[in-house]
Amino acid sequence: MNRINTSFIVDPNIQQPFTGRSLKFLQDSVENQLAYALIGLIGESYSAAIPYALYGVVPTGGSVTPSAVSGGYIFYDAKIYIAGVVLTPVTTGATYVLTQTQDSVADPLEFTDGISRNVHDKFAMVLVDQALGSGTFDLQDVVYIVTSPIVQSMLNSWTGTITSKKQIGNRVALNGASFRATPATTTMFTLPVGSRPATAKNIPVHVLYASTGGLVADQLIVATNGNVNISGSNAGTGNTTVYLDGVSFGLE
Numbered sequence: 001m002n003r004i005n006t007s008f009i010v011d012p013n014i015q016q017p018f019t020g021r022s023l024k025f026l027q028d029s030v031e032n033q034l035a036y037a038l039i040g041l042i043g044e045s046y047s048a049a050i051p052y053a054l055y056g057v058v059p060t061g062g063s064v065t066p067s068a069v070s071g072g073y074i075f076y077d078a079k080i081y082i083a084g085v086v087l088t089p090v091t092t093g094a095t096y097v098l099t100q101t102q103d104s105v106a107d108p109l110e111f112t113d114g115i116s117r118n119v120h121d122k123f124a125m126v127l128v129d130q131a132l133g134s135g136t137f138d139l140q141d142v143v144y145i146v147t148s149p150i151v152q153s154m155l156n157s158w159t160g161t162i163t164s165k166k167q168i169g170n171r172v173a174l175n176g177a178s179f180r181a182t183p184a185t186t187t188m189f190t191l192p193v194g195s196r197p198a199t200a201k202n203i204p205v206h207v208l209y210a211s212t213g214g215l216v217a218d219q220l221i222v223a224t225n226g227n228v229n230i231s232g233s234n235a236g237t238g239n240t241t242v243y244l245d246g247v248s249f250g251l252e
Contacts, residue, residue, distance in 0.1 A: 001032075001033060002026075002028065002032070004025065004026065034080060035075075035078040038052070038075050038080075039078070041168050041169065043169055043252070045170050045251060045252055048076075048078055049077075051074050051075070051076040051142045052075040052144075052145050053073070053075075053143070053144045054072065054074065054080070055072045056070045057071075057139075057142055057144075058070045058072070059094065059139060063138075063142075064094060064138075065089070065090045065092070065094065066086075066139070067089045068085075068088075068089070069083075069094065069127055069139065070085055071083060071085035071086075075145075076136070076137070081098070082124050083125045083127065084126065086127045088129075090127075090129045091129060092131060093129065093130060093131050093132035093134075094129070095127070095128055095129075095130050095132060095133075095134055095135035095138050095139070096126065096135055096136050096139065097125070097135040099124055099125075099126045100122070100123055101121075101122045101124075102118045102121065102122065103120035107119065140193070144166050144194050146165075146168055147164075148165070149164070150164050150165070152188075152189035152190075153189060155188060156186035156187055156188070157184075157186075158178050158179065158180050158184075158186075158188040158189070159178070159179050160176060160177050160179045162175070162176040162177075162188070163175050164191055167248070169250075170250060170251045171248050171249065172195045172249055172251065173248040174244040174248065175245050175246075176244055176245065177241055177243050178241070178242045179239070179241050179242075180240045181238075181240075182237070182239075182240065183209060183232060183238075183240045184240075185229050185231065186229060187229050188229055188230075190228070191222070191227075192226065193226070195226070196222075196224060196225065197249060197250070197251050198251060198252055199252070200221065200222065200223050201220075201221070201222040201250075202221055202231070203219065203222065203249055204219065205217075205218055205219070205220040205230065205242060205243060206218070207240065207241065207242050208241040210238025210240075211237040211238050218230050218231060218232070218233055218242075220242070220244070230242055
């Protein structure tokens, strides 16, 4: 942590000058402390090349050509940027571009040489409709540090309500229960991009089969492509219920 040592300011007639170097020192200190805190929350998977949504930046209608995108904040290259709301449908590609503008209230600032200069820079990530890969990064590249619970679309005759939620610490939590008339190891649902592990996960879960009349231990398999299924190692017969409340896994 960087701090300016003020212990030498003891004589009111001898003041410590505040220079451009001191101003940069303080700005860098604040920026670094915020970055270190966020990198610590993201964990070992952090990369300066990945844009992380701290809040908002949620698309409607997909991440390539969304009909709208909520405003929010993005952590990218160890810096925090505001991302404005977008209400106009995207037709080519949702791409964020780093933009720089001046603060019209604070600028211009007159220097001691009598010349006015614009020094109050405002940086933001602006969503533009252009070819993917042509901007700073694409909306589909954004990784969400924390998400609201996402209701999963059930597959292969599995029913029920399963939600996934991205958590601080680069983890995903699952909740709910999944039902099927007969046991199967087919995919129950597919997790969205950003909530898929880098390596496959085998997680202990409890399964209720009609034929067993009680809970039995099984394995929940979360593949790197987001597909989720049970191993069926203790398969019974009849109605099958898989309980996922409290299940979580890391994305590493």
